[in-house]
Amino acid sequence: VRHFLDHFFDVYQNGVFIYCCAIYCCYLLLTIFSYVSILADIRRNHLRKNLVLIQSQLTPGISIIAGAFNEELTIISNVRSLLTMNYPLYEVVIVNDGSTDNTMNSLVREFELTEVEFAYFPLLPSKPVQRIFKSENPACSNLLVIDKLNGGSKADAINAGINAASYSYFLNTDVDCILHKDTLVQMIQPFLDDEKRVIAVGATLRMVNSCQVESGVIVQMKAPREFLPAFQEIEYTRSFVLGKMGWNLINAIPNVSGGLGLFDKEIVIAAGGYDASSFGEDIDMIMRMSKYMCEQKQPYAIRYLPQTLCWTEGPSSLKVFKNQRIRWGRGLYQIISSYYKLILNPKYGRLGLIVLPYNFIFEFCAPVIEFVGILCYIYLITLHLVNWPYAIVLLLFVYTFSVCLTLLSIVWDQLVTRRYRLREVMRLCALTFIEPFVYHPLVMVFALWGYVKQFLKVTSHWGHMQRKGFAPATIPVPSLREAGPSLREAGPSLREAGLPAGRQVPSPIERLP
Amino acid sequence: MILLHPLLLYSWTHLPLPVRICLIISVISIGGILFALFNILIHRYVLAILQRKNKTDCDEINRDLLAAMVLESTGPATDVSLFEKFLASKRTRCLLVGEMIAYRNYFSGKIATRVCGLYLALGLDRIARQNLRARSWATRASALSELFRMDVPLDNSLLHVFLYDKNKYIREYARLFLIKQSPSDPLRFLAEENQPISHWEETEIFHLFEHDDQRKAPALNTLLSISNHTSLISLGLKLAAFFKEQEDIPAVLALVQIPDTRLRIEAIRTLAKMEAHGAEETLVKQYDQETPEVQATILSTLGRIGSAGVVNFIERQFNESSSFEIKKHASDAIILLSKYSKAAIDRLLASTETLNRTILNHSLNPLINGL
Numbered sequence: 001v002r003h004f005l006d007h008f009f010d011v012y013q014n015g016v017f018i019y020c021c022a023i024y025c026c027y028l029l030l031t032i033f034s035y036v037s038i039l040a041d042i043r044r045n046h047l048r049k050n051l052v053l054i055q056s057q058l059t060p061g062i063s064i065i066a067g068a069f070n071e072e073l074t075i076i077s078n079v080r081s082l083l084t085m086n087y088p089l090y091e092v093v094i095v096n097d098g099s100t101d102n103t104m105n106s107l108v109r110e111f112e113l114t115e116v117e118f119a120y121f122p123l124l125p126s127k128p129v130q131r132i133f134k135s136e137n138p139a140c141s142n143l144l145v146i147d148k149l150n151g152g153s154k155a156d157a158i159n160a161g162i163n164a165a166s167y168s169y170f171l172n173t174d175v176d177c178i179l180h181k182d183t184l185v186q187m188i189q190p191f192l193d194d195e196k197r198v199i200a201v202g203a204t205l206r207m208v209n210s211c212q213v214e215s216g217v218i219v220q221m222k223a224p225r226e227f228l229p230a231f232q233e234i235e236y237t238r239s240f241v242l243g244k245m246g247w248n249l250i251n252a253i254p255n256v257s258g259g260l261g262l263f264d265k266e267i268v269i270a271a272g273g274y275d276a277s278s279f280g281e282d283i284d285m286i287m288r289m290s291k292y293m294c295e296q297k298q299p300y301a302i303r304y305l306p307q308t309l310c311w312t313e314g315p316s317s318l319k320v321f322k323n324q325r326i327r328w329g330r331g332l333y334q335i336i337s338s339y340y341k342l343i344l345n346p347k348y349g350r351l352g353l354i355v356l357p358y359n360f361i362f363e364f365c366a367p368v369i370e371f372v373g374i375l376c377y378i379y380l381i382t383l384h385l386v387n388w389p390y391a392i393v394l395l396l397f398v399y400t401f402s403v404c405l406t407l408l409s410i411v412w413d414q415l416v417t418r419r420y421r422l423r424e425v426m427r428l429c430a431l432t433f434i435e436p437f438v439y440h441p442l443v444m445v446f447a448l449w450g451y452v453k454q455f456l457k458v459t460s461h462w463g464h465m466q467r468k469g470f471a472p473a474t475i476p477v478p479s480l481r482e483a484g485p486s487l488r489e490a491g492p493s494l495r496e497a498g499l500p501a502g503r504q505v506p507s508p509i510e511r512l513p
Numbered sequence: 514m515i516l517l518h519p520l521l522l523y524s525w526t527h528l529p530l531p532v533r534i535c536l537i538i539s540v541i542s543i544g545g546i547l548f549a550l551f552n553i554l555i556h557r558y559v560l561a562i563l564q565r566k567n568k569t570d571c572d573e574i575n576r577d578l579l580a581a582m583v584l585e586s587t588g589p590a591t592d593v594s595l596f597e598k599f600l601a602s603k604r605t606r607c608l609l610v611g612e613m614i615a616y617r618n619y620f621s622g623k624i625a626t627r628v629c630g631l632y633l634a635l636g637l638d639r640i641a642r643q644n645l646r647a648r649s650w651a652t653r654a655s656a657l658s659e660l661f662r663m664d665v666p667l668d669n670s671l672l673h674v675f676l677y678d679k680n681k682y683i684r685e686y687a688r689l690f691l692i693k694q695s696p697s698d699p700l701r702f703l704a705e706e707n708q709p710i711s712h713w714e715e716t717e718i719f720h721l722f723e724h725d726d727q728r729k730a731p732a733l734n735t736l737l738s739i740s741n742h743t744s745l746i747s748l749g750l751k752l753a754a755f756f757k758e759q760e761d762i763p764a765v766l767a768l769v770q771i772p773d774t775r776l777r778i779e780a781i782r783t784l785a786k787m788e789a790h791g792a793e794e795t796l797v798k799q800y801d802q803e804t805p806e807v808q809a810t811i812l813s814t815l816g817r818i819g820s821a822g823v824v825n826f827i828e829r830q831f832n833e834s835s836s837f838e839i840k841k842h843a844s845d846a847i848i849l850l851s852k853y854s855k856a857a858i859d860r861l862l863a864s865t866e867t868l869n870r871t872i873l874n875h876s877l878n879p880l881i882n883g884l
Contacts, residue, residue, distance in 0.1 A: 017531050024538075043651050047658055047682050048713070051618060057723065058716045058751060119844075119868075119875035121837040134880040141880070192712035390532050397535035400542035407549035414553060422557045429550060 009376060009385075016373055020398065023362050027405050030246030031412075037249040038241070038306050038412055044193070050185045053192075054088055060191070061089040061167035062184050062262070066175040067157030068094055069150070072102040074216075076110045078175050081216025083140060087184035091142040093165055094175060095157040098127070098150025107145055112137045120146075124159040124273030127151040132164065154258060155274030155281035162265060162273060170268075172261045172282075176313060178208055178218055179260070183309040187262040190303035199267045199289050201303045202256035204240040207233045208311035218311060223424035228321055229314040230431055231439035234406060237428075241416070242409035244304040252354045253302040258282035260310035267292065267300075279454075280331020287339055290351045306416040322446050329367075329450020336364050367447040399436055406432045563604075570605050574612050582616060582627050593634045600635060610637055614662045621724075629664045638665045645671070650680040657686035666694055676706065685714050693721060696728070700749075704735035709744045719751055730756035737764040743776055750779050754786035762789045769795060774804060781810045785817035793823050800830075809842040816846025821853035828857045831869070840869065844876040 053059050064082055068075055075094075082092045096104045107113060113133035120129055126148065133145040148160050158172055169191065173179065180186075183203070191198045209229040212220040224230040240257075247253045256263075258281060268274075271288040278284040286302065293300040315321040336359070343360060345352040380386045407429060414425070453460065525533065577595055599605040616628045632638060644656035657675070660667060667690055675687035688710070692699040703710075710718070722728055733756075736749030746768065753761040765787065768780035784792045796811045803811065812830060815823045824847070831843035847854050847861070861873050875881055 021534075043654075044682075046651075047654055049618070052717055052720050055724070056716050056720055057755070058712075058719050114880070116878055116880055117871055117874040118881065119837075119841055119872040121841075134878075136880065189713070192716065195709075195711065390529070393532050393535050393539070397539045397542075400539045400546065404542040404545035404549065407546055411549045411552050411556075414556060418557070418560065422554075425553060425557070429553065 005379075009380065012372070012376060016369060017394075019369060023366070024401055026358065026362060027242075027401075031242055031405060031408055033246035033249040034242045034409075034412055037245045038415055040249075041245075041306055042415065044189075048189060048193075050182065053185050053188065054086065056088075059088050060169055060188060061091070062087065062188065063091050063093050063161070063165035063167045063170040063265075064173065064184075065093045065095065065158055065161030065165060065170050066173050066177075067097050067154050067161070068099065068103055068175040069097040069157075070099045070101045070103060071175050072099070072106050074176055075103050076106055077213075077216035078178065079107070079111070079143070079216075081178060083143060084181070085179065085184050086181040087188075089167070090184055091144060091166055093144045093146065093161045093170075095146045095148060095161045097148060097154075097157040104145075104147055108133065111135045111140050111143055111145075113143075113145055118164065120164055122160075123163050123269055125276070126156045126160040126163065129160055129164075151276055153276045153278075153281065155278060156276040158281075159273045159276070162268060165265065168265050170263055170265050172258065172263060173310065174259055174312065177205075177259050178211075178213065178216060178311040180307075180309040183260070184262075186305060186307060186309060190301075190305070191262070191264070194301050194303065196251075196299045196301040197264070197293075198301045198303055199264045199293060200256045200286060201262045201305065202244065202253070203260055203305040203307055203309040204244075205236055205257055205259050205310045205312055206308045207236070207314040209314055209316060211311060221419040223420045223428055224314070226316050227431075227438075228318065229316050230428065231435055232314040232321075234410075234428055234432055234435055235439070235443075237413050238406050238409040240304070241306055241413045242405065245306050245412075247355075248304040250350070250354070251301050252350045252358075253286070253304055254355045254359055255283040255286050256302065256304075259312045263289075278331060278334055279327045279450075280335055283331060283335055284338070287335060287351070287356075290355070291339070291342065291348065294348045294351055306413075308417050308419070318442075321442070322449075325443060325446035326450040326453060329447040330454040331450075332359070332364055332447070333451050333454040336360055367444045367451070370444050371448055402436055403432055406435065566604070567608060570599070570608050571612065574599060574605075574609050578612055578616060578628075582624050582631070583620075593631065596631065596635055600637075606637070606640070609635075610659060613637075614659065617662055617664070625664075632663045633665065638663070641665070650678075650683060653678075654680060654682040654686060657683060657690070661686055661690055661693070669694065681711075684708075685711075685717070688714065689717055689721065692718060698732050700731050700733070700736050700752075703745055703748075704738065704741055707740075707742055707745065709742045710748065711744070715744065715748045715751065718748060719755070722752060722755065730758045733758075733761050734764055737761065737768060739768065739771055743773055746771075746776055747779055750776075750783040754783045757787050759787075762787060762792070765789070766792055766795060769799065774807060778807055778810045781807065781814050785814035788818055790818060790820060793818060793820055797823065797826055800826075805836050805839060809836075809838050812839065812842040812846045816842075816849035819850060819852075821850070824850055824854045824857055828854070828861070831861065837868075837872075840872050841875070844872045845882070847873075848876040848882075 064085070066078075066082065071078075079092065079094060094107065096107070112135055114136050115131050116134045118132035118134075120132060122129075127150065129146055129148045131147040133147070135141060135143045144164060146160055146164055148157070151157060151160075154174070162170060169188065171184065171187070187201045187203060190201045207224045207229045208218065209224040209226060210222040211218045212222070224233050244253055244255075261282065263285075267289050268285065271285070271292040273285075274281045275284050275288075290300070290302070315324050336356075339356055340360070342348045342352045343356045348356075377386070410425065410429060410432070420428075528536070574596075581592070581595060596609065599609040610632075613628050613632055617625055620628070638660060641656040641659045644652050645660075647653050647656070653675075669691065672687045672690050672694075675683050676691070678684050678687070688703065691702055695702070722731070731752065733749045733753050736745055737753065739746075741749075750765065750768070753765055762784070765780055765783050766789070769777060769784070769792075771777050771780065781796065784796070793815055796815060800808055800811050808830075812827055815827060827843050827846045827850070831840055831847065834840055834843070847857060851858065858873070858877075861869060864870060
């Protein structure tokens with residue numbers, strides 16, 4: 001047995017070293033790709049003027065679909081925020097997913113909703129829709145509220161929303177997410193600009209936990225102060241700015257976040273809509289859309305934007321965080337077990353040759369290899385078989401490389417957005433140094449927990465995140481004059497002169513340093 | 514360090530290859546960490562200084578521009594010397610150009626002309642023209658964009674060179690320039706080149722026509738030819754719908770037979786927007802050979818064109834079709850034709866079929882359809 005174990009450890013060590021080098025090569029490539037991709041985006045933004053889209057009759061309509069389950073604390077302000085997007089043609093579809101609190105009543109009261117006889121056709125499967133409401137207030141004429149039985153998952157609610165949506169594109173978001181005013185005008189651009197048919201577009205998400213929010217609008221951006229959300233902020237920066245933007249360059253994006261994604265409705269419907277039984281409905285949707293496009297032999301693209309356009313509340317308690325990560329782990333397990341036949345299948349192009357193999361080898365297997373590695377380490381330590389100088393060199397390699405990549409992702413992020421104060425950015429940088437010891441093991445353990453649960457087919461519900469609500473604003477919303485110089489100051493004079501003061505007043509988020 | 518100490522006893526060549534690789538990468542990574550931290554610090558510091566300077570200069574530029582361009586828009590010619598101080602450095606020059614472009618975008622008429630005049634008087638176009646010869650595509654595209662937005666004419670021969678540039682942004686701006694500079698038949702060269710255009714470019718071209726009251730309706734026959742690239746035909750259809758010129762109707766009607774389903778749908782929709790009376794017969798004839806998606810579009814179009822002769826046809830489709838989408842479009846069409854279809858609406862509302870009634874009530878509800 002001892003001989004076998006020694007042999008196993010030899011093979012394992014070499015294997016892990018090669019695996020580690022391979023994964024780091026991928027990360028390095030992604031870092032370079034993401035830099036190129038971000039620069040291209042900055043140049044594109046310099047040449048493209050949002051105003052052309054805002055003023056045009058040709059701008060395509062968008063349906064914003066947001067599911068709500070027991071969100072009475074924040075629903076009113078967030079729906080109000082959704083109703084004030086800077087876009088010429090859109091509707092807001094709120095799907096009340098069988099809330100047991102006052103969510104529906106609040107909506108009815110606040111937005112003067114009235115039940116309408118709506119020709120609803122369940123093109124995509126979802127739990128039965130009970131009632132559909134429209135607002136009698138002309139200011140909210142683009143608001144549609146669907147009241148349906150609880151489907152136990154976000155996918156079910158979004159499917160119902162898609163069935164009622166009027167426009168060819170839909171934005172999938174959560175009602176507790178806070179969107180930037182220019183989200184739609186920014187996210188529609190890749191659909192109009194790309195040579196291939198764009199089927200989905202995503203953008204960077206951030207933590208709203210410590211931000212000051214007033215009436216569904218962020219008036220002061222702050223990096224999360226609590227440890228868990230702060231680590232998630234770092235993780236999100238790395239994942240979106242470095243990972244997704246890197247994949248964006250080679251058109252191999254594996255996932256568009258469930259918090260913010262703009263989709264081509266026709267393809268979503270053709271691919272069968274969201275899978276209510278999936279724990280990772282967002283990645284599953286992208287896989288199915290990509291698979292559908294490959295099978296139809298239609299060239300397609302999935303794009304990502306480096307700009308932060310959405311803020312979401314990250315779990316701040318370990319219990320909620322654990323549930324979220326277990327769910328993500330289960331979702332990844334489901335994806336791999338559902339699409340393993342596509343791996344290395346050239347018929348599926350980048351999906352079969354890059355996206356799925358990468359996700360299987362470096363996303364799915366990583367926690368397993370890491371966990372076995374830790375067990376091996378413990379075993380070798382107990383037998384005094386560890387060559388400490390070498391072991392420390394290897395650990396140093398892993399540690400410094402990880403920290404370096406994370407810090408580079410923060411640097412890349414600074415190229416696009418500089419919303420946090422320097423002190424806050426430096427705090428995030430400092431947390432990067434302890435992240436591998438504190439946060440990363442938790443992510444690994446919860447992912448494994450999810451795999452085990454999924455493997456054993458333990459039944460569990462999708463889960464609902466307990467919202468804390470947002471910190472109220474303590475500073476006044478900056479006035480137009482404070483917002484900055486240039487034409488904004490000309491507002492009153494222009495009106496007096498009877499001239500069009502057409503320049504869009506930037507949203508409060510935009511005004512902040 | 515104590516644990517690492519024995520390592521120091523070995524010479525580099527005695528170390529196993531993986532350890533050597535790890536050491537090299539660790540050193541590079543530490544360099545990367547230091548670079549990242551210093552980069553953030555220096556970048557933020559430099560940016561803070563720049564922002565402070567820019568704010569002061571922007572305020573001044575804006576104040577001067579506002580006074581010279583807007584508040585004294587009816588006065589004598591602008592005093593150019595007031596703005597010459599901003600030409601001293603590249604930074605202030607860029608700020609000035611940025612603000613001028615913003616003024617140009619948000620104003621029309623006299624103010625816009627004055628802004629363009631000031632731009633030329635300050636010789637800012639010369640710098641942009643020089644940048645057209647830059648090696649970097651970003652500089653060239655930026656210069657083209659600046660000249661385009663400031664209404665500075667460019668030589669057609671130069672634009673034809675840019676028309677074949679490797680970079681798509683440069684090609685796009687060259688096309689926009691050529692359209693802008695050709696008041697008579699501005700779209701002919703597009704049909705001659707027959708190169709695909711993106712939706713964004715389509716929007717930009719459309720914007721040119723949409724926001725220029727002086728511009729006459731262009732001749733669309735060349736663009737609405739089946740031999741053209743689909744993106745050009747699509748642009749032609751959108752412009753035809755915008756200008757609603759009756760002489761374009763036959764060309765649009767010819768596209769109703771095009772094999773590309775998306776384009777066929779677009780052509781049918783264009784007929785609706787053009788209120789092409791006389792197209793009904795062709796659409797009704799074609800109805801049975803079409804896919805459900807096109808059939809639904811035909812029904813909507815018949816409703817929007819709005820003649821009494823098609824009410825029975827639409828009512829029949831509403832009653833006989835089993836497709837939800839077709840029923841919905843037929844119902845919308847009937848409501849649009851309410852001037853002629855009152856009896857039909859009453860008949861259908863009295864129908865016992867729940868789905869039909871629901872669809873009809875959906876179409877009738879002003880809260881849903883905004884009628």
